[in-house]
Amino acid sequence: MNSGTGPQSAGAGPSRVLLIGQADKALSDIRNMDRRVFEMPGNVLDGIDAAARHQFESVVVVMEGLANQLHAILKALRKSTNAKLVLLARMHEEPTAQRLTAPSAGESKLADEYLVSPTNLASLHPGGKGERVVEAKAEPQTPAVQSPVVAAPSADRTAELQRRIEQLERLATTDDLTGLKNRRYLWEFARQILERAARTSGRVTVLVFDIDNFKHYNDVYGHMTGDEILREAATLMRRCCRSHDVVGRIGGDEFAVVFWDDPHGPAGGPSERRSAAAEHPAEAITVAKRFQQALGRTDLHLLGPKAEGVLTISGGLASFPRDGSTVQQLVDRADKALLEAKRGGKNRIYLVGEPQSDIADIR
Amino acid sequence: MTGASPGAAPCLIVVGDPCSEFVRTMVRLAREYRVEAVSCDDVYSAVAAMAQAAGRRTLVVGSIQELAREDCRFFRIADGNSVRCCCLLDRRAFGVAGGALAAVRAGAAVVGEAGEVRPILKEWLTTGGHRAVRRNLGDLADEDLRATEAELIALLGQGTDE
DSSP: OOSSSSOSSTTTSOOOEEEESOHHHHBTTGGGOOTTTEEOOSSHHHHHHHHHHSOOSEEEEEOTTOTTTHHHHHHHHHHHOOSEEEEEEOGGGHHHHHHHHSOOTTSOOOOSEEEESSBOGGGSOGGGOOHHHHHHHOOOOOGGGOOTTTSOOOHHHHHHHHHHHHHHHHHHHBOTTTOSEEHHHHHHHHHHHHHHHHHHTOOEEEEEEEETTHHHHHHHHOHHHHHHHHHHHHHHHHHHSOTTSEEEEOSSSEEEEEEEOOTTSSSOOTTTTBOSSSSSBHHHHHHHHHHHHHHHHOBOGGGOTTOBTTOOEEEEEEEETTSOSSHHHHHHHHHHHHHHHHHTTSSOEEETTEEEEEGGGOO | OOOOOTTOOOEEEEESOTTSHHHHHHHHHHHHTTOEEEEESSHHHHHHHHHHTTTSOEEEEEEHHHHTTTTTHHHHHHHHTTOEEEEEOOTTSTTOHHHHHHHHHTTOEEESSGGGHHHHHHHHHHHOOOOOOOOSGGGOOHHHHHHHHHHHHHHHTOOOOO
16 A cells, blocks of 8 residues: 555554545544544545455445546446445435446446435444444453443344334335335435536426326225325336436325436436427426326226326426526426416426426427 | 566556557557556556556556546556556647646656657566656656656657757
C-alpha cells in the first residue's frame, strides 16, 4: 500500500470493510468509525488499489458524486476483489442501485447489494456476523465482569436482527396493499431528486392519477374487488414505467409517479428525451399513454364478463422547473390538473398550465 | 514500495479505448517485444490491473487525460509500487499541463506521439526501468535531464533544436 493519504492499516489489522467515496456525507456516525475495522482511502483510486491488494469482507461504494465514474469503478472492483460489493445510495439513487444489483437480462451484475443512506456504520455489517463488535471493544474479560452490552451477539442473533431491521425498513417505505412505495417515501424521494435537479438543471415530472369511478366499484363489487383493482393498476403502472421512475400509492385510489433523468440511464441526454412541443419530458407522457392503453386492454373478471376496457384513470402532470420547484407546488398543480381532467369527462391526463389538453392529443 | 521479482515476466498495461489506434499500436508493440499486454478501458481498471501484476515488472502506457483523472493520483500509486508510467500527451487537448507535470514529478515519461513509446519500452526492458521521483535538481543525472527536456518539449509542443 502506498503511504501518504492512503489507508494506513490495510492488510495489517483486522480491517473488514473498505469504504470508497464520500462516506462522511453518507454515514451518520462516521465519527465513531473504528479505523481498525473500517478503512476510508482519500481517493477512489487508492480504494481500488487497496481492494485489489488486501482482503476485505465488504467493499462499500458511496454513490454520491460518482455519477459518471460509477460503472468504471465497479467494473474495476469486480475484477480486483472477491469481497462483497455494497452500494450506499441516496434515495434518488436507489433505482440505479437496484439496477446495478439486480440487472435485467444481458446486463452484468456490478454490485451485490445496496443500502440507502444516510445510514449508520451498524448497517455495514461485515459478513453479517457481528464479530467486529468484539474487535472494536476487545478487552480481557473474566466471567464476573462480562456485560450483556459488551458481549458479542451470536451470528444467528445478528442475522435475525438485521433481517428484522430490513423488514422494518420495508414496512416503513412500502404500501402494504400494492407493494408500491408509500407516500412518505415518494415525497422524500421527490424532494431529494428536485434538489439534485436544481443543481444539475435536470428535469422532474410528477404524475398524479386516480381510478375513475373507484367508489362505485367499491360500493357495487365490495372492498375485496376494490383492493384487486388497486393492485392491478399498481402492477400495470410499475410495468409501464422505466426502471428508475418511482411509483407510489399516495392515498385511497390515488397514485403518483416521479419521472426523472437518471444520469446512469441508457444513452440519450435529457434534451433528447424531451418533447420540443411540450414542456414536459416526453417519456413521462409516453409512459402515461402506455399505462392508459394497458389499462384499456385489461380484462378485470371481477367486474363482470365484459370488463375489458372498463377501468380508466384520470391524471395530471406537473413538471419541474416550469410548474413549480418544490414537491408541494408540483403535487398541488398536478392535483389541480387531475381535477380538471375529471371535470373534462374522465379517462384523460391533463398537463398543468394547459387545461383541456389531454396527453392523448400530443403526438 | 514493492519491487518486482527477478525473472517475473514483464507486463505492459495499456490504458484507453481498446478500439483506438493508440491501444492497438501499443498491443502490437508489446507483441513485438514479447511482453504480455493487458488492455484496460480506464484508469480505474488500470489500478486493478497494476495490483494484479504485483511482483512483475510493469509499464503502464496511456493518455495523460485518462491517467491524470482523480487528481493525478494514479501516478503516485504507480510510483509507490515501482511501476513505470509512460503518458501520451495530446497537445490539442485542453487542461493537460497539470496532469503532465504531475506525471513528470512522479517519474513518468511523457511522450508526444505513440512512436516515442518504443525507445521507452526498450529502455525499460533492458534496464528494469523504474526511475526515482525527482524531488530536487540535485537528484537529476544527465540522462534524467535529457529525458526531462524531451518531456518538457513534448509538454510545451515545441520542436527540438536538432
